[in-house]
Amino acid sequence: MRVRMTFGARLGAVLMGTVLAGFATLSLAAGAADPFPRYPALAPAVAFWTDVFGRQSEHTSVVHVARTPQIVLARLHFDAGLPATQRREQERAALSQMQQRLERLHDDLVAGASLDAESKALLARFGTTANPQVVKAAATDLRTQRGVRERTAHAMEVSGHFLPMMEATFERHALPVALTRLPFIESSFNLEAYSKVGAAGLWQFMPATARHYMRLDEAVDDRRDPWMATDGAARHLADDYALLKDWPLAITAYNHGRNGIRRGLEKTGGKNLLDLIERYDNPRFGFASRNFYAEFLAAKDIESAAETYFPEVRRAKPIAFVEVTLAHYVPYAELVKLGGDDPQLFQKLNPGYSPEVRSGRLWVPRGATIRIPDHNAQRFEAAYASLPASARNAAQRVYWREHKVVSGNVLGQIARRYGVSAKSIQQANNLANANRLRIGQVLRIPPAAGETLQTAAKSKPKPRIHVVKSGQTLSAIARLHGVTTRQIADTNQLADANTLRPGQRLRIPQG
Structure with a gap:
């Protein structure tokens, strides 16, 4: 187990003792050029969204x-x-x-x-x-x-927990800190935000995009973790800007997709966002995409003048914590007990673990980061060292998932959904007739095609290969795959863990 204080923890320790009256807003340094141009043609739309966010009641x-x-x-x-x-x-x-x-x-x-x-x-x-x-x-x-004034006011309050950390993360990536205002329009800083198309978390990552920037599997969904998701969002926006060379286009790409923006520019011969809005006639480039940059400017303006729009609101305080990197697979319930007497605070600091982990069907993975309230750090370290061997495991737990049959389900369809064979489900549930399922029936789903609980635990997974992308660091790659930087460095015999090159192929050890 490795314990370290994070920037968020140090900053939190300073601010926790201070009542944050009003809003302290970080902005661009005096005299710095604003990277977010104010197109006169968009001014009426910005005014519209300012009214929606800051004045119009729900x-x-x-x-x-x-x-x-x-x-x-x-x-x-x-x-x-x-x-x-x-x-x-x-x-x-x-x-x-x-x-x-x-x-x-x-x-x-x-x-x-x-x-x-x-x-x-x-x-x-x-x-x-x-x-x-x-x-x-x-x-x-x-x-x-x-109108969403009430929702925006609540977002202003909750954002105090996270904006200092977000701004520090974006500064570390050499990005404008004003980009951290995007969650005001993406999720209203609702940690539980989940869209009808599958986007999740403060930054509303879709699953396919998330897998490029963070860990997303049966045990961990980093989209729901503000700390991990913010780092992923920073790298995502940096990639958008690297391709499009323009912040209004890069911000719009966060909503529409960078390849979609590039296709729109190629089709219209456009050079900037205004060209796209005026010329690009494509059903996918709809109301949300056309207005995304104007909404961002409105949210940015409102946040910078929050005392005017929301005089009744006080920003929440950052939470002081330390980060712990686990050296074993550990039951979630054990970590909650070690983390102190406030399970809700533990969940708030560690929101990225799946229901399978929180329920105990899977364990918190080795190499995972656990956040502990700083006042419990020493207690946690001592208690972790005394955990019984049964709570410190060298491999992940294999479990039986469950599927509740709904109208229209057939066994082959269920098998494809979980990546297993229909025969393995039939055998696991002693089904005499695979064609006779009843609505409401609960089926046990084996962990892998044709495997039993015992053979799955002994099977050797195929080695993973990660191709380094521009701007990726070893720590980011380690978080993405749920292992430690030392494990990757040792497996690949890296002489200098700080020197990676785009296109480099790294073997990822099993977590």
């Missing part, structure tokens, strides 16, 4: 034109206790009514009919762009946007 929605969000055509107000289903019904009704009003306005404009006061007021919403074609296009390009 009990309000606006009806606006999607392509030009600053054209707000109606405001809706809801009772605080109104069920979400009724709210959505009212929003749909408002959209339908506005579409009909715009269609009538278009017809009146084409016919040269006299407009009543209500129609004139509606037309005035379009400003100098008002003409029949613009009104007709708007009628089929409407959406509603709910």
Whole structure:
């Protein structure tokens, strides 16, 4: 076991004794050029999102034109206790009514009919762009946007736990610290954030992207760990910028994907984000992607003036902790007991472990980083040394997963999902007829195709190879694969662990 104080721990130890009244915001050094240009054409959209984040209550929605969000055509107000289903019904009704009003306005404009006061007021919403074609296009390009002031206020409070660490991480990667404001729009600093498409954590990493920058397997999901995910986000954004050479494009790529941005530039012949917004007609480059940079600027502005927007909010304090690198596979419950008398704080400091680990079906992996409240560090170190041999294991536990049958499930489909054979599931569950499954039936899933619990524990996994990417460090690679830097250095006989070259192939020892 190795114990070390981290920057977050040292900073936390300093700040824990101080009541953080108001907001202390790190910004660019005086005189430094702002890497985030303020395109005049985006100013109305930035103002729209500033209003949504900083002023509009969650009990309000606006009806606006999607392509030009600053054209707000109606405001809706809801009772605080109104069920979400009724709210959505009212929003749909408002959209339908506005579409009909715009269609009538278009017809009146084409016919040269006299407009009543209500129609004139509606037309005035379009400003100098008002003409029949613009009104007709708007009628089929409407959406509603709910206010999120309360959510943003809560994010401001929670962010105090993490922003000092995030800023230090981005400074270490030589990146603008203002990029750490992206979680305000990605997740509202909700550690449990999980999107309908599978993005998770403060930085909302999708699984495929996450595997390039952090560990994601049955035992660990670093997307849910703010410390690990922040390091991954910094490297991800650095890669985006290295390819696109422009921060508005790189930030938009965080939402849309760097290859998608590159394809858009190639297709349109564009040079910057404004070119993409104006010229790129692709369903995948939709409302979220077109507005992502404007949302970032709005969140950045609001955070820098948080006392003005949220005078009632006080930033939470960073948590003081030490980091421990495990030399064994250890049951999660044992570590919780060693970590002190506050299981919730332990979970808050170590949120990246999977339900399988927290339930005891798997153990916390060797080489993993555990965070312990700093006031319990010495106690933890002494207690860890006295752990019985049964709690310090040289290999990961092999376990039987469970699958609850739902309507439409067939054995072959279930087997493909878990990467095992249908026959192995049939044998593990003593199924006389593999074609007869009942809804609600719980099946035991063996750990690997054709293996039993005993043979799986003895089998030798295939060696792993990691190809070094630009900017990767040995410690980052070790975290990605759940091993220690010393293990990788020894396995590959590295004379200098600080000198890696892009394209270098490293053998990864078994964790």
